[in-house]
Amino acid sequence: MNLKIVRTIVELRQEIADYRLSKPVNPSVGFVPTMGFLHEGHASLIRQSSASNGLTVLSIFVNPTQFGPGEDLDKYPRDEQRDLRIAADSGADLVFMPSVQEMYPNRRLTTVTVSEVTDRLCGASRPGHFDGVALVVAKLLNIVQPDRAYFGLKDAQQIAVIASMVQDLNIPVEIVPCPIVREPDGLALSSRNVYLEPEERKQALILSQSLSQAAEWIHEGLTSSQLVQRLKDEINRSPLADIDYVDILKYPDLGPIEADKQLSEVDNRVLIAVAVRFGKTRLIDNRLLNPAEVGAQLCFAK
Incomplete structure (x- = not known):
């Protein structure tokens, strides 16, 4: 199928439901959550999902709940057209690009906290960061309901947090860790x-x-x-x-x-x-x- 862009939760759920109801040869849905400004690391996740699933959903959402005071939320790089080109070239089928209002329409009363695995590393130096990550990933997994979700190992702590959350909350998804992608000189892509x-x-x-x-x-x-x-x-x-x-x-x-x-x-x-x-x-x-x-x-x- 050609790349399709959706911006609302209702529309995304309908597209995925229609796909599953069409009884495709490969009914599984793969999901790649990102904050956009895609690079080859993201592209490798999309390709892996596309190779293993009949439908690949990519989300692009700069999530405000995982940024702390003084961090680079407003300056975080964004390039929608470039992202869409990379998504199409890498094999994504649906791109979910919600607004902050779409994802958080009301004052947030619910938090998702994963203890112990967030006590060190980035969890210690960026207080509250992983609460924001866990909340948005839980929301996205609930919205998409994929069979598999793909994450890069450059943020290995994030994968540990998400895997713990998925296990503890009995979310029916396979978390697929993917290797770090580097520049030819060794710098990890970011x-x-x-x-x-x-x-x-x-x-x-x-x-x-x-x-x-x-x-x-x-x-x-x-x-x-x-x-x-x-x-x-x-x-x-x-x-x-x-x-x-x-x-x-x-x-x-x-x-x-x-x-x-x-x-x-x-x-x-x-x-x-x-x-x-x-x-x-x-x-x-x-x-x-x-x-x-x-x-x-x-x-x-x-």
């Missing part, structure tokens, strides 16, 4: 990259460069606290880097790891996550590893 000045953009490469060395440092026998310090030292080699956090946690529960425990002895996946400001732009990046397998992976790579 809509906020457009804010970076040329020198900031150059120095921001320290994030992916330091994270790429994490496996070797784990193989050296570093403890969790030693690796955190090694990463901080490496990032601080960039004069413009202003570290918000560097942390290493179990994944997906985001539980702490003993500071003096060698990471090579940890037998479950760990999330190595960083948030760093370059000028006015806050960037996040991460790497998911199974430390117990690092040695074998490095030997195989050689």
Whole structure:
């Protein structure tokens, strides 16, 4: 089907209902929620959904409830026509582009809070952020009622939050985590990259460069606290880097790891996550590893 744009909840629900009633060969519905200003990372999510589902719904909505005071809600980049071109080229079928009034027509009396997995990382440095994320994702999943929803692992904490919410509320959807998409030089794709000045953009490469060395440092026998310090030292080699956090946690529960425990002895996946400001732009990046397998992976790579 050709790309169709809908701006109201009633219209979107009708389009999806009509699709399901048409008894298509592949009746499943895939959903990719975004805040727009699409890039190749978003496009990869759309393509994965399109390959696995008969209908792919993309939402574009800059959600005000997940922005805190002084954050970049008003300046968040927007380009509707560019977004629609990328959506069409990537295989989206329906694009839901609601207004704030459509999504929040009345004073909000309901909150959605996911505890524990929001206590650290961005949840600690951006209070209330994940309450806003959980609320809008819960609303969107209820509106679309997809079979699968696709999220990029660049925000691995967000996936952990949403997966917990979906499990706890018995929302019948499969959450599909998708790999981080990077520029050829390693910078993780982000809509906020457009804010970076040329020198900031150059120095921001320290994030992916330091994270790429994490496996070797784990193989050296570093403890969790030693690796955190090694990463901080490496990032601080960039004069413009202003570290918000560097942390290493179990994944997906985001539980702490003993500071003096060698990471090579940890037998479950760990999330190595960083948030760093370059000028006015806050960037996040991460790497998911199974430390117990690092040695074998490095030997195989050689």
